[in-house]
Amino acid sequence: MTFNTLTIKLAQEKLRAGEISSVDLTRACLDRIKAVNDKLNAALTVCEAEAIAEATRADERRVAGESGDLLGIPYFAKDNMMTKGVRTTASSKILENYIAPYDATIVARLREAGAVLLGKTNLDEFAHGSSTENSAYGTTRNPWDLARVPGGSSGGSAAAVAADMCLFALGTDTGGSIRCPAGFCGVVGLKPTYGRASRYGLIAMTSSTDVPGPLAKTVEDVAIVQRVISGKDRFDATTTDVAVPDYTADLDMNLNGLKIGLPEEYFTSGIEKGVRASIDQAIKKLAEMGAEMVKVSLPHTKYAVPVYYIITPSEVSSNLARHDGIRFGHSAKDGNHDITSVYTKSRGQGFGPEAKRRIMLGTYALSAGYYDAYYLRAQKVRTKIKEEMDKALENVDCLLTPVSPHIAFKIGEKAADPLAMYLEDIFVINASLAGLPAIAVPCGMSDSASGGTGPAGDGAGMMPVGMQLIGKRFDESMLFRIAHQYQSATNWYDKKPSL
């Protein structure tokens, strides 16, 4: 039995029954990592000895009488989260040798729950990107087709879950960075409501939209993890007092009487045929299961990308100012005649091209004379986008859209054109700007060879298609319910890439 292919739910049953130990489970994951990581480059750091030690401790805790949902479950954390004593790079050269001095709150909560940290996954440098190609340590490859991207920026986390290198992974989603790779890799990924889980210990990108969240093989697994990481944190003043429910409680409720909104602006002609066919089939399935589809309109949808690409670089330019070669990170040794050159050379040498682009764009947008025209205007358009979505959600239980207009693209295809890469986020940015929860769920396979005329059966060349459900603020339970019911009635999550 290859224990690394288990879901959290099944693994926990076996652990509780004494059929397997956490050490068994962890070793199975470590073996799998050794077998496939060279091909995938999903993991940047693997903590083999520490993981076995943590697994041993989890087994001891079980003997002592504990039995939490995540006790002994192995996982990966995206490399833009602090994991005490473990190298944390944000996939940048500027933090190449940085050892995190503390745990991010969500990592600390998982540690307390007994989860086992396997290591850190690859991402676009500082989470800037939608393909993981911006990593300073090489791109991650999509397990379904090694010539294609896994999506980004949490590409390493999504690939690791899809390839059964772990039982779940943590990612961060600022403008689609959990949902996009989840969609491209055929796994489940949740972007929680902004403020649901603590950002303390996350290497900050866009402080007004960043959220950490889980990626796993099933909706139920994601719900289990989300419950553990959610909640008010005294170290993050943007986390709220809203109670954390048992996110698995509503999973078995049927869909009768639920209303699902279909925003017409997300069903444009630019969507690949195979993606459109998969989404249409999912809509049909949900209707058969009792949900009522309601047409809605979100007229400001198209402004989300330009709004985001003013707000993000602006906040990035501020958040990345701390990387100055003084207290930590790469510090230029030669040619420093004064303090300013320490800054300019350390940053010039340490940052990759996309990080520099965003810093400059943000610096320009926030500079004297331009703040009103750019940042302020973008935040006002953002208000319109947010209000429009909140209003639409008053009349429906969630919105349904594709995650992306197409399947995972080929490595290198968009890398030369930053703007083309920004447009990748077209369907996922709105929920981020509004701070709403959104989940990506596998809903089909599309034929990459024929340019997407799927969904057809199994076989080489088939790539995952992801469906997105956007929910009301703090209504993750509704998303889990609909997604779990859909997943139980279909079999997309059974499919595995052949590696």
Place this chain on the structure above:
Amino acid sequence: MNLSKEQIEHIARLARLELSDEEFLKYGSQLSAVLDFIDQLKEVDIEGVEPTAQVTGLVNVWRKDAVVDCAETEREAALAEAPEIEERQVKVKRVLE
């Protein structure tokens, strides 16, 4: 919108980024293209619209203004990251002439 070389140099100076000549050229045209794309925001009527500063709706989240000491190991871990230490302080170049 075409950013001039002077404008790019100014931005790089503000952002404390040292760029090569090649980078100046490349980023210059890429930034100009992005700014052109962003121009479409001018189409939106924002009369009387409040900017979104944050989406939580929270106001005034307080904590006690009290010193909480660091464990010695935490202090050591943080200092270990600095490129130059002297007498357990991070050493920097002169900031005032």
